[in-house]
Amino acid sequence: MTPGEPLIRWDWIVRNLDVIGQRVGEHLVLTGLAVGIGFVISFVLSIWIARKPRLYALVTWITGILYTIPSLALFALLIPVTGLSLLTAEIGLVGYTLLILIRNIVGGIRSVPADVREAAIGMGYTERQLLWRVELPLALSVIIAGVRVATVTTIGLTTVTALIGQGGLGYFILEGIQRFFSTPLIVGATLSVLLAVLVDAALVLLQRQLTPWARATS
Amino acid sequence: MADRSPGHDALLTTGGRGATVELRDVSKQFGPAVKGTAGAVNNLSIEVPPGEICVLVGPSGCGKTTTLKMVNRLVEPTSGQVLIDGQDVQRIEVTALRRRIGYVIQQTGLFPHQTIGRNVATVPRLLGWPEERIRARVDELLRLIGLEPERVRDRYPSQLSGGERQRVGVARAMAAEPPVMLMDEPFGAVDPIVRERLQNEFLRLHRRLGTTVLLVTHDIDEAIKMGTRVAVMQQGGHLAQYAPPAELLTHPASEFVADFVGADRGLKRLSLMTVDDVELGRAATARLGEPVGAARARAGTASWILLLDADGRPEGWLSVGQLREDREITSELADPSSPIFTHETTLREAISRLLATAVQTGVVVDENGRYEGTLSLETVGAALRASAAESTNGAAVPSGAEPATERAQ
Numbered sequence: 142m143t144p145g146e147p148l149i150r151w152d153w154i155v156r157n158l159d160v161i162g163q164r165v166g167e168h169l170v171l172t173g174l175a176v177g178i179g180f181v182i183s184f185v186l187s188i189w190i191a192r193k194p195r196l197y198a199l200v201t202w203i204t205g206i207l208y209t210i211p212s213l214a215l216f217a218l219l220i221p222v223t224g225l226s227l228l229t230a231e232i233g234l235v236g237y238t239l240l241i242l243i244r245n246i247v248g249g250i251r252s253v254p255a256d257v258r259e260a261a262i263g264m265g266y267t268e269r270q271l272l273w274r275v276e277l278p279l280a281l282s283v284i285i286a287g288v289r290v291a292t293v294t295t296i297g298l299t300t301v302t303a304l305i306g307q308g309g310l311g312y313f314i315l316e317g318i319q320r321f322f323s324t325p326l327i328v329g330a331t332l333s334v335l336l337a338v339l340v341d342a343a344l345v346l347l348q349r350q351l352t353p354w355a356r357a358t359s
Numbered sequence: 360m361a362d363r364s365p366g367h368d369a370l371l372t373t374g375g376r377g378a379t380v381e382l383r384d385v386s387k388q389f390g391p392a393v394k395g396t397a398g399a400v401n402n403l404s405i406e407v408p409p410g411e412i413c414v415l416v417g418p419s420g421c422g423k424t425t426t427l428k429m430v431n432r433l434v435e436p437t438s439g440q441v442l443i444d445g446q447d448v449q450r451i452e453v454t455a456l457r458r459r460i461g462y463v464i465q466q467t468g469l470f471p472h473q474t475i476g477r478n479v480a481t482v483p484r485l486l487g488w489p490e491e492r493i494r495a496r497v498d499e500l501l502r503l504i505g506l507e508p509e510r511v512r513d514r515y516p517s518q519l520s521g522g523e524r525q526r527v528g529v530a531r532a533m534a535a536e537p538p539v540m541l542m543d544e545p546f547g548a549v550d551p552i553v554r555e556r557l558q559n560e561f562l563r564l565h566r567r568l569g570t571t572v573l574l575v576t577h578d579i580d581e582a583i584k585m586g587t588r589v590a591v592m593q594q595g596g597h598l599a600q601y602a603p604p605a606e607l608l609t610h611p612a613s614e615f616v617a618d619f620v621g622a623d624r625g626l627k628r629l630s631l632m633t634v635d636d637v638e639l640g641r642a643a644t645a646r647l648g649e650p651v652g653a654a655r656a657r658a659g660t661a662s663w664i665l666l667l668d669a670d671g672r673p674e675g676w677l678s679v680g681q682l683r684e685d686r687e688i689t690s691e692l693a694d695p696s697s698p699i700f701t702h703e704t705t706l707r708e709a710i711s712r713l714l715a716t717a718v719q720t721g722v723v724v725d726e727n728g729r730y731e732g733t734l735s736l737e738t739v740g741a742a743l744r745a746s747a748a749e750s751t752n753g754a755a756v757p758s759g760a761e762p763a764t765e766r767a768q
Binding site for chain 2: 259260261266275278352354357
């Protein structure tokens with residue numbers, strides 16, 4: 142940091158408001174894409190493996206390894222194959238959501254009480270009706286809890302994708318580090334945290350809307 | 360019935376009337392045919408006539424729940440057949456079969472994410488009933504089980520008491536008027552007082568609906584109370600005895616059944632019999648305002664006279680020795696402590712009330728409260744011995760074994 146420079150230069154922020162807005166937008170798109178694609182993959186996979194314990198173990202093992210690879214290393218590994226592209230960024234980001242989402246979707250489905258399942262089957266629900274009308278609605282709070290963790294994690298991780306030129310709030314952080322200029326660094330970090338908190342709160346509201354029975358008390 | 364959706368089995372659509380359920384030589388082995396596995400069933404044959412309540416009772420692991428689940432094919436038998444009105448359930452498409460069989464389980468299995476109205480509507484919805492018909496049926500059922508539709512319809516199961524949830528479970532099972540209902544420990548999860556009430560309610564409901572019921576319990580008292588027929592099962596899935604409850608108590612088929620129904624089976628039989636089954640005694644009676652002399656003459660050698668009011672309702676007992684010749688009889692002279700019974704009072708209750716009071720004789724009245732006769736420990740004992748003798752002589756069914764639904768509770 143340059144000596145004598147204030148921690149935050151508000152004039153810089155005012156001058157760059159449009160760029161900041163643009164980066165926030167990019168950040169949201171990158172995150173949304175990652176969680177969206179990750180959710181679709183996890184959902185399909187989870188429904189397939191929810192009742193197959195050995196397959197489930199295998200899938201969590203693989204996604205668990207994926208989860209432990211440091212993000213910088215992963216991008217470095219991918220660049221020779223997919224280049225400095227959106228694809229590279231998303232492969233990484235999606236990869237990190239899988240473990241969390243699959244665990245929560247499968248866990249949610251498995252958490253449906255045995256008596257509820259038995260009653261549904263005993264009354265003549267087909268497998269599909271059981272899944273869509275009973276198991277998934279009841280798994281919803283656990284599933285959304287997973288989506289929250291995955292989203293917050295991805296918002297943080299997306300700052301790294303600036304390294305491969307995909308924009309987002311990481312761009313400011315990178316800029317701040319490279320220019321020894323604290324203002325963009327603080328703006329990038331703060332907005333990233335703020336975004337995570339806001340999106341998380343929105344998801345909590347969504348969950349409350351979707352699971353009215355959880356709030357019902359006598 | 361109006362409902363004739365495609366794939367709907369005509370034979371199963373008996374519209375509220377019970378169907379015959381027959382298990383023919385049914386066996387179920389779990390795993391690689393290990394003998395004596397918990398829940399296994401061995402060559403079981405029972406026939407349940409339409410409208411009867413067949414209770415499957417036995418110690419845990421005797422295969423009673425397995426037997427029940429073979430009717431709606433939650434468990435497929437290893438061998439043997441299950442027939443509903445003569446039709447093999449294996450030949451009926453499994454979801455269509457289950458939608459025509461009511462199913463109640465101990466933990467209720469209500470859907471926590473659906474309102475009570477939605478829960479009750481489950482099977483009608485699966486059958487594709489029109490919305491208005493479903494709505495009307497839901498309200499009708501909620502009223503039938505004693506819950507106000509306006510109060511509970513839009514609530515969630517977690518907002519109801521255990522007893523209410525249990526009732527909703529029964530209503531949900533009855534929603535599409537199934538000819539057969541399967542109940543697995545339906546009253547097991549509630550406290551004894553609520554259980555007793557739910558049992559009585561269900562018997563009343565059953566009398567109206569005439570559904571054929573198969574009910575599983577481990578509680579022999581519940582079996583005797585609820586069943587018109589009781590199938591006692593023992594470990595290894597063997598049928599130990601299949602008989603009306605009274606016969607089970609008077610003539611247990613084996614040592615196992617005798618042990619299972621308990622050494623107090625004489626007492627248990629008392630709860631199957633009512634005052635109606637007893638030859639009532641006669642007491643000397645006196646009317647209010649009558650001169651003592653006339654009453655005393657009628658008493659003969661008896662030391663007590665029953666005082667009746669102008670309408671023939673009992674006022675109490677008069678001690679002949681204490682009556683003064685020169686006076687009229689007033690109600691203050693009568694001792695009212697004697698218990699009053701109606702025709703519907705069970706002998707179990709009658710005896711327990713007789714034992715609790717100092718007097719040996721209870722008074723039996725008709726539905727208007729008028730004196731009909733007397734009942735004492737001796738007359739009950741005689742009736743008990745007579746009914747036991749009757750079933751020994753091969754008489755069809757002792758009087759106490761009329762369908763449980765006819766019994767007063």
